Amino acid sequence: MKSSLTRICGGLTLSVFATVAAAECTYESVQEKTMAVTEGMQALAATDPAKMQEIATKMQDSMTAAATTGDQEAICASLDELIAELEG
Numbered sequence: 001m002k003s004s005l006t007r008i009c010g011g012l013t014l015s016v017f018a019t020v021a022a023a024e025c026t027y028e029s030v031q032e033k034t035m036a037v038t039e040g041m042q043a044l045a046a047t048d049p050a051k052m053q054e055i056a057t058k059m060q061d062s063m064t065a066a067a068t069t070g071d072q073e074a075i076c077a078s079l080d081e082l083i084a085e086l087e088g
Contacts, residue, residue, distance in 0.1 A: 024073070024076070025072040025073055025075060025076035029076065030075060030076065030079065033076065033079035033080065033083060034079065036079075036083050036086075037059065037079060037082050037083060037086065040082075040083065040086030041055065041056060041086065043086075044086060055082065055085060055086065059078070059082050062074075062078040062081075062082075063075065063078055063079075066078055
């Protein structure tokens with residue numbers, strides 16, 4: 001389960017890095033946010049695997065859509081929403 005999560009986050013991160021260039025949504029900020037999401041997902045996997053899977057699916061859908069359009073701000077916004085959901 002942990003390796004699947006890492007692969008999902010890693011794959012999405014790589015696709016996101018190819019499109020990130022905006023000043024407010026930099027490569028570094030995306031990397032930091034992705035690490036925060038990964039850590040939150042790993043913690044959630046230990047306590048609520050069903051919710052973790054739900055969030056992972058949501059993450060995959062929103063990040064794929066944002067990366068496809070090349071909308072850097074949408075990528076950062078999606079990561080911020082996921083972080084808030086994981087912290088909430």
